[in-house]
Amino acid sequence: MRSRNAITVGVLALGAVAGTGLAAQADNAEPAAKPANAEQAAVAGYQIVKLPNANVPAFTRRYVYCPAGKHVVGGGGEAQGNGAILVGSFPTDDGRGWIALGRQNGYNTVGISVYAICANAG
Secondary structure, X not given: OOOHHHHHHHHHHHHHHHHXXXXXXXXXXXXXXXXXXXXXXXXXXXXXXEEEEEEEEOOOOEEEEOOOOEEEEEEEEEEEXXXXXXXXXXXXXXXXXXXXXXXXXXXXXXXXXXXXXXXXXX
């Protein structure tokens, strides 16, 4: 099993080559067909867990956790509302979930959604 760092380095290297125009392709070659859910297949146990939007007091942390046996590999949050601002979006200290918080200009509450990208614990 490859480590997350090896995958990241590979992706960064590919991006660097493609971004500089150094990638080459034969004129008559067709791009390889990408299997359905290729990104999901590359990470064992890939799953996105969502905490739907809810109005909460400004700066209240909302948490979403991965199912048992999985760890968070990414995540995000969304602040919804007129003048809403996402103030923070980061993993939990134990690496099992994601936290998001925000505020909304002129209001005491804000709509916050949270997403965790989970994979099997290695």
